[in-house]
Amino acid sequence: MNGICEVTFQPYGKRLSVESGLTILDVARRIGVDITSLCAGKGTCGKCKVKVEFGSENVEPITQKEMKHLSREEVNEGYRIACLTRILGKMIISVPERSRVGKQRLQTEGLEIPIVLDPSTKKYFIDVPRATLNDPRSDEERLLQSLIDRYGLRDLTIDYEAARQLPVSLRKENGRVTVVVWNDQRIMAIEPGDTSQRCYGFAVDIGSTKLAGFLIDLNNGKVMATAARMNPQIPYGEDIISRINYSMAGQDKLEELQEAVIDGINDLINQCCESAKIRPEEIYDSSFVGNTCMHHLFLGLTPKHVALSPYVPAIKRGVQIQAAKLSSLNTYKYGRVYVAPVIGGFVGGDSVADIMVADMLTSGETILDIDIGTNTEIALGNKEKVTICSCASGPAFEGMHIKHGMRAATGAIERISIDPETHELSFRTIDDALPVGICGSGLIDLLAELLKAGIMDCKGKLLDKQIPPQLLRRGTDGIAFVIVPQKTSGIDTDIVVTESDIRELQLAKAAIHTGASIMMIRMGLSLNDISKLIIAGAFGNYIDPESARTIGMYPEVALDKISFVGNSAGTGSRMMLTSKECKIYADRIAEEVHYLELAIQPEFIEEYAKSMFFPYMDLDKYPITKELLTRLNRSRDSLEGVGFVS
Numbered sequence: 244m245n246g247i248c249e250v251t252f253q254p255y256g257k258r259l260s261v262e263s264g265l266t267i268l269d270v271a272r273r274i275g276v277d278i279t280s281l282c283a284g285k286g287t288c289g290k291c292k293v294k295v296e297f298g299s300e301n302v303e304p305i306t307q308k309e310m311k312h313l314s315r316e317e318v319n320e321g322y323r324i325a326c327l328t329r330i331l332g333k334m335i336i337s338v339p340e341r342s343r344v345g346k347q348r349l350q351t352e353g354l355e356i357p358i359v360l361d362p363s364t365k366k367y368f369i370d371v372p373r374a375t376l377n378d379p380r381s382d383e384e385r386l387l388q389s390l391i392d393r394y395g396l397r398d399l400t401i402d403y404e405a406a407r408q409l410p411v412s413l414r415k416e417n418g419r420v421t422v423v424v425w426n427d428q429r430i431m432a433i434e435p436g437d438t439s440q441r442c443y444g445f446a447v448d449i450g451s452t453k454l455a456g457f458l459i460d461l462n463n464g465k466v467m468a469t470a471a472r473m474n475p476q477i478p479y480g481e482d483i484i485s486r487i488n489y490s491m492a493g494q495d496k497l498e499e500l501q502e503a504v505i506d507g508i509n510d511l512i513n514q515c516c517e518s519a520k521i522r523p524e525e526i527y528d529s530s531f532v533g534n535t536c537m538h539h540l541f542l543g544l545t546p547k548h549v550a551l552s553p554y555v556p557a558i559k560r561g562v563q564i565q566a567a568k569l570s571s572l573n574t575y576k577y578g579r580v581y582v583a584p585v586i587g588g589f590v591g592g593d594s595v596a597d598i599m600v601a602d603m604l605t606s607g608e609t610i611l612d613i614d615i616g617t618n619t620e621i622a623l624g625n626k627e628k629v630t631i632c633s634c635a636s637g638p639a640f641e642g643m644h645i646k647h648g649m650r651a652a653t654g655a656i657e658r659i660s661i662d663p664e665t666h667e668l669s670f671r672t673i674d675d676a677l678p679v680g681i682c683g684s685g686l687i688d689l690l691a692e693l694l695k696a697g698i699m700d701c702k703g704k705l706l707d708k709q710i711p712p713q714l715l716r717r718g719t720d721g722i723a724f725v726i727v728p729q730k731t732s733g734i735d736t737d738i739v740v741t742e743s744d745i746r747e748l749q750l751a752k753a754a755i756h757t758g759a760s761i762m763m764i765r766m767g768l769s770l771n772d773i774s775k776l777i778i779a780g781a782f783g784n785y786i787d788p789e790s791a792r793t794i795g796m797y798p799e800v801a802l803d804k805i806s807f808v809g810n811s812a813g814t815g816s817r818m819m820l821t822s823k824e825c826k827i828y829a830d831r832i833a834e835e836v837h838y839l840e841l842a843i844q845p846e847f848i849e850e851y852a853k854s855m856f857f858p859y860m861d862l863d864k865y866p867i868t869k870e871l872l873t874r875l876n877r878s879r880d881s882l883e884g885v886g887f888v889s
């Protein structure tokens with residue numbers, strides 16, 4: 244080995260020749276590759292994991308210090324701790340998603356799925372001959388014939404509202420008009436001149452907690468602007484059942500909830516239109532996906548029966564209506580609104596979108612798809628059969644009901660690590676601001692790190708004897724672990740996690756794990772049958788898959804089988820807006836996917852109780868985590884009573 248080594252970082256394709264002896268993190272910094280380094284390279288946080296793809300013989304052997312942060316599985320796959328690994332020769336290093344920094348915090352992003360652009364709504368520019376004494380055909384007849392001659396559109400009829408625009412529009416630009424056509428059947432607008440380049444749609448994901456909107460250019464399918472905001476229905480109840488109860492108090496209450504969500508959507512429309520410099524009236528088509536309750540409230544349908552056994556929705560198939568039917572919606576009044584189909588009372592259009600994005604109905608591989616939210620939907624299967632269930636996981640991972648919990652906003656602690664031996668704590672906040680609270684991804688990291696450091700046991704109990712005195716607080720709600728002392732926090736108090744916070748998170752993770760576990764039992768599948776674990780949902784995009792697995796949020800799937808698709812409800816809504824085929828696929832999903840009612844499954848209570856443990860009562864189902872905890876000597880003090888003996 245000479246003194247110069249060539250180092251390549253993937254997936255960036257960046258390459259640099261450096262003197263040997265530098266750490267991987269040193270080289271990454273030199274070349275501008277961002278690797279998470281919460282402890283600034285001291286080797287205590289373990290967050291700077293990278294994979295040596297080529298040249299493993301050209302690094303120093305793995306040390307005990309590194310082993311503290313790596314599972315056996317990771318060691319076998321070639322993972323190293325970047326700040327502790329010195330480079331001695333040529334190598335190729337890949338930086339996994341979870342070790343990269345700088346992800347956007349705009350929680351609307353989702354995958355771009357390639358589709359054939361074929362929106363229901365299109366514009367056609369046409370030059371219509373003038374009426375003369377020799378050709379006294381009506382305006383309608385001349386227009387329709389011109390559209391047949393030029394575009395072959397034979398089955399068109401004109402909406403009443405468009406017919407009213409026709410005589411004026413035709414004469415304003417000497418017969419040059421642009422017609423807006425829905426489904427090659429209905430003309431919904433007639434505009435003077437050539438406006439064919441300005442044809443827009445709006446796709447919305449109506450979440451119980453958050454609304455996300457996407458302004459789309461229907462001529463090319465591109466996203467022109469996105470916006471997100473809280474659902475204005477939240478003051479009526481954080482959970483769906485409270486909102487259903489409110490809506491049942493009378494027609495006016497139902498309308499109030501409908502107006503609230505439409506107001507929120509209008510806000511998104513206005514934000515997007517302003518940023519893209521278009522007028523809301525230029526939005527001719529829109530697409531909405533949401534859980535069944537949101538679907539009903541948006542359409543003004545009573546969701547009462549969704550909440551009552553046997554939990555049936557009023558409408559299941561996709562709905563296509565004129566925007567004017569939702570009178571306050573701020574788009575072209577006589578444009579179209581599409582609302583995605585639902586699968587059942589507790590599984591709505593957002594799940595249809597998840598399954599569409601994962602393309603589960605045509606997949607030869609068995610996919611476990613988890614969309615984490617206040618309600619978490621879990622789909623499992625392949626082209627033979629797909630089953631779905633819904634779990635009430637609650638809003639704890641969104642920071643609600645957690646003492647210092649908060650949403651993923653500036654100042655939220657989003658990554659956290661605790662050195663298993665020294666208990667030195669490192670963290671990263673969003674925008675590198677002073678810490679003001681902790682968001683979902685930080686909470687999941689925190690639980691995993693407390694467990695690995697032996698500060699919390701498998702039942703979620705904080706072990707006060709293991710907590711350094713300066714990090715221990717006692718209050719009316721029991722003991723708490725200090726994440727950030729007041730003097731370095733951005734608020735006037737310590738940022739802590741209490742045992743009751745842990746309890747809330749434990750309930751949430753247990754709900755998700757129980758759902759996944761029962762689905763596997765019912766479908767007769769084992770862990771080895773699962774080829775892919777897809778985590779959907781805007782929040783899911785930010786969690787560390789290893790931390791989530793360590794706490795037992797889902798079964799112990801190999802990390803390389805886990806992928807993130809972000810806000811797939813939003814992605815699905817965009818797909819349905821821009822492709823008629825996707826609307827047909829959506830109806831097929833709603834028809835063919837089987838719904839599993841978790842609560843009536845005989846294993847439910849037992850499985851839920853077992854899932855309350857971190858990661859799970861039977862550690863043999865978590866061999867990787869078991870091995871890691873054993874190596875960290877967590878067998879006796881923190882795992883007692885779990886049937887785990889080293």
Ligand code: FES
Pocket residue numbers: 279280281282283284285286287288289290291324325326327
């Ligand atoms: S930066 Fe490498 S362990 Fe923290």
